[in-house]
Amino acid sequence: MAMDYKNGAKEIVENIGGKENISGMTHCATRLRLNLKDDSKADTSTIKQIDGVVNIVNKAGQYQILIGTDVPKLYAEMEKLVGDEKTDTSASANNERSSKGIVNNIFSAVSSIFAPLLPALAGSGILRGLLLLFAQLGWLDETSGTYQILTVASMSVFYFLPVLLAFTSAKRFGADPFISVLIGASLLHPDFIAMMGDVGNGATTTFLGIPTVLMNYNSTVVPIILAILVYSYLYKWLDRKIPETLKLVVLPLVSLAIMVPLTTIAIGPLGVYGGELIANLVNWLIEESSVLAGILVGGGWSVLVSLGIHWAVNPIMINNVATYGFDYIVPFTFACNFATIGVALGVFLKAKDRDIRNFSMTGVVTISLSAIIEPLVFGLLVKNKKLFLAQIIGGAIGGAYLGLTKVYTNAFVFGSVTTFPAFVGENTANFINAMIGLAISFVAATILGFIFARKDEKLVSD
Template identity: 25%
Template structure:
């Protein structure tokens, strides 16, 4: 008899039985269900199961928070329910049956950027570390540390006084450049992976967008002579699309749909030769002649609108709205769009004023959870969810905190939104810029441009203190009292 037999039986009953399960899989801490009829799942009864630490629905999946023992529990539950092992990709496909058009569109965007997140996070940390050793001057000419010289023009950096750190700084750029400048390769690969087409063709397409033969995208604005391919009857400019997001997305989908279409008309016996040939060459040509220029224009327009809005006289209003609304965007999945905008801002302006607000929002959500940890310090079951959730929030992953604690009570979620809004106004009002995206919580300060680090640190303190104080205050209001009554606490 299994260790989790009773809990598994209860979950199966309250989920609506085996017949209601279309697909089930698990991640590090959660069971992920795609249900034939989501209404049959009794979330309240499921949350009363001893092993269960919370439930929420996201991206068409009903998710049950189990904890670190989820893998063992999943195996026992799957055997009892008579459901087979299913991959996460299959679960995502099945989940789309519960999505509307907008949700499907956002899901597609998430499927493109989610595989790239580990590289983007590593790249952000690397650029942040280079920022610390190569841009922060805190040493005298004699090589002595002096915090009083922080930010002074004549202060020296670690790179200035140490050959080791100078070599490290130069070496780390090898990785940073590979991740951000050659990002189109990752995007076109991710699209081919998502569309089920030949991934190496996606990689080759991406390389043709950033080839060393082309004029680097960063050199285009001031270039007097742009090289070109001369076909006699037409000339095509040899422009690279380093760090460009939209041209890569457009090109990636053209290649994918060309390959899928050709598979339907070319016989299988010769498809290995002719499908890649007739898909890749037109895709590369279309990318450089049509989609590249169009995508560059679209990307520039979007980044200019965002940057101009945030640096205008009413930038504080944009910041207040974004800071307040970012957490709800995470719930809907719309936050994935900010990745593309951030990367475009980095390409156009050498930094992003959007990313600092995202980092502050994550910190604010974590701070609200910390307040709930203090308020509910005698609830051992909730501590098992809230403590890891707060830690992950401060490291940039907000979903466990939002779905496991803040949304369950509502008032801490509101407190975090308000705190995030106030912190965002401080950040944007002080023109804070980040060199890159990266870890979205407290370590995000490493990505902030040196001259803005102190004011961003102040914004971080606000994102910690305000949500905590508001959570304590709201817990005593009618909203807080009703939340505790609703949850039977």
């Protein structure tokens, strides 16, 4: 039975300490993420009993309510009750959360900036993988108009990533979203790109006599986020100082006149080099010890998910795909997901209780089709440490093989059967090794799950 989102939202607000206790609100793919002024006012045990609530995680500076893929529908009802001003999670909310730590605030910011873009990134990535597959099979001619138009459809989200991130960053940091989009679009304007000529990145020009290094900002992640973070402070200052009668014209005028040059002169190049440094460091570590990376990420990803801090790694994967066209980390998350499927199947084969068998099989189908592992993680693994260990071992073994064979994806996707096209590339062995690695995770976890599960295993409620 589907969740009654209107009543569910009402019950959550009532038991969270009222809307006055919510300083900020957002959501990701499966979780309603609330920033509370006083966590002690939240009646966690009662909220867990609300129809549709899978679990509660109070980590990374947020009170996270796990709902599932229907969380946007609940969020829409929450907005009606809480008010639009609380969905920004910026301004005063940031000040209230400062005491909870910089790291927690970073996790929260990353989540709210990237979560709205995940469907677009995943869908585009799968379309790109299918195009490559169809071209290899001879079903599509790479010179045909059909192929080229669909290629544009699949790659636009990456090319215009600065524009999309400008919008979500503005919503997070409390800046004007449409002026922020214009700042991002300015970096992709054909005339701006033409200024680089044949030199490309590193070409120079001047602005009011100030030397300016020109960069190609399409498919970049860090520069626009930094730019909008800086702009949020300028915007709030201008909003306070400019009279209401002049805001319509003066505020956007001053914003664009200051932020576009400032971004091209200082913020943009800093962001590009900083983003490349982080990505290169991660990729270097993977190249130097890919097996160890596979063990750590493949085995530990579910732990990060259970804590709600896996978002800290997602931008690195997105940046790799956008910048280089491939990523080594995404396959390790596949290993985690297929190990989770394996444990659930092992429990299904071993347990006799009808409820836990139904729950396990539902989890198998859900992950296979949508890559959502949270229900199984919270409903099964965190309540049975042996089964959690089985999942970690399965993910680590499969991740080690994926690391050893340097498996990559050409898109940022979540690990499921439906996202297999992301492994398709010019190297056929990449797809084969991916299937072998995921089979290793699945089989190992299934066996261990069967061994560790008890015949009288029960679906324990909190």
